[in-house]
Amino acid sequence: MRLDIRLPIGALFTLLGLLLTGYGIFSDPSIYRRSLGINVNLYWGAVMLLFGIAMCGMALARRSRDRQAAASRDERP
């Protein structure tokens, strides 16, 4: 199919990751009493951000590979 699903997944997780890490940095520490004192927004947000970037990276790498393959096909007579 012409749409690589890794791209929207990567974009969603990157945005969610940014949102949660940002909130984790600026939020009031007292809200983390319920999560056993762990700033889960910061840590889990960072994990999601990394996952999102990795997904985007894989999708973009695939796209440039496909482009190169298409270009080398075109060069041949």
Add this chain to the structure above:
Amino acid sequence: MHPQLIDWLCIALYLAFVLAIGYGLKRYMKTSADYFLSGRSIPGWVTGLAFISANLGAQEVIGMAASGAKYGMATSHFYWTGAIPAMVFLGVFMMPFYYGSRARSVPEYLRLRFDEKTRACNAISFACMTVLSSGISMYAMGLLLNLLLGWSFDQSVLVCAAIVLAYIALGGLTSAIYNEVLQFFLIVFGFAPLVYLGLKDVGGWDGLRASLGKVAVSHGFAPGAWTQTWSIMGSASDNPMGIEWFGLVMGLGFVLSFGYWCTDFLVVQRAMAANSMSAARRTPLVAAFPKMLFPFLVILPGMIAIASTQSAGGSGFTLPAKPDGGLNYDLAMPYMLAHYFPSGLLGLGLAALLASFMSGMAGNVTAFNTVWTYDIYQAYIRREASDRHYLTVGRLSTVVGVCLSVGAAYLAARFNNIMDLLQLLFAFVNAPLFATFLLGMFWKRATGHGAFTGLLAGTFAAALHHALTLPRGSVPGVKGAWLHVAHVYPSEMAQNFWTSIAAFVACLGVTILVSLATRARPEEHLVGLVYSLTPRSADEQQPWYARPAVLGVIVLAIAALLNVLFW
């Protein structure tokens, strides 16, 4: 629980992406094959993740956590004894016939292999059942969102139905499948921190085992009854499920699991959308890897919930009580989200819950619109029309399917008993299906008359078995024994497993007898449909790690290891 702005942002972001994917795929939906089969163009890893995600509906997430609290680790038999072997069997042995026959749906395979009446029987019961089960899960969702988000029941049902309708009507099966992959990752990321926090709170696995030991003893079982899987299956009185190993292996492991995973069009449709035969065969095998780990994601939270309710340690999570005084196991997952997740992560958890509702519902709707359009409308209502016409019918039947599900949800809210009765009826119709497919694919002598009478006999046997038996502690009626109490099972689960065994045996026997008495179809009509008449597909050109048989062996080995670890 009060969701904050940040939580609503997470939920809104998820919904925006789901709709955007549907919208982005709209321009590719040119023919009915694009719409119903994704043009058979999707890579195997995508169909694989969609395969489990479609099954990972709310009933799975909420229900498995509830069972984890009620029955403990033995619930993982639904995965390691039931689903995994069945998924391997589907990928290695059955997929070549589904994909290779070019059938567009499971009922259509039945027409190619047997005859029109067998197909009609399957198509009609499947269409009704999908709408019904989608309605029942929508009803559960309405109640839950009402509790968690403060939306009214009407708002919850209508908003979710409208979103699912929008993305499927726009992008068809492709949109459902792509969104299922997104939903899969969201569900995993949304629930994983819950398992970590919960487990840390009860003192790790050792702490959990100690608390669950007390739970088991207080119910009158051996201390390991909530944390082990096989050592408690010696007799039905040794475990909270009330089933012994033979009924478990035959009823759940063989008949029920193979019947669901190998014949239910809801999941098989995902594999049929794959871009090649080998991708189609890899679909259930790719799905099996994450599926094996799901007990830790969905069953463990239930176990943690009951452990911390019992021993009142850690941060003091307790399960809410039902009006009759018993514990409300169904709220284990949502209440734990509310207990452990601070705002921010809470939004992610709620989005994950929404994702599981939507993926399950989308699975039902796409399966319904395909079966309705190809197996009922095109087969019996309007045979020769342009492809354009069927594409329009498909889009319309998506709308109708969603509306019928909403209707079923309201019916479930109003008349709970009718829903129980209907579900029971469909359980009878479904119970014998696997015997029909098994004989159809692996015995070339099986005939259409044999399959049809076998199905009827199996359904009759299931109903009869149900009419004569009763789970302990129930009154005769919907729960069974409406003719006579001939046998009392220790639990409803045991009764279900044995009902399916009765249906399977009756269907197998009658199909064989009637087939032998009727005229076989000429062999040239069965090429590609039956094992002995189909040339083996050449796996050999594939690298070893992509070959279905190799993957199947790896999957089974890991599943066996998990069984041993939690013996």
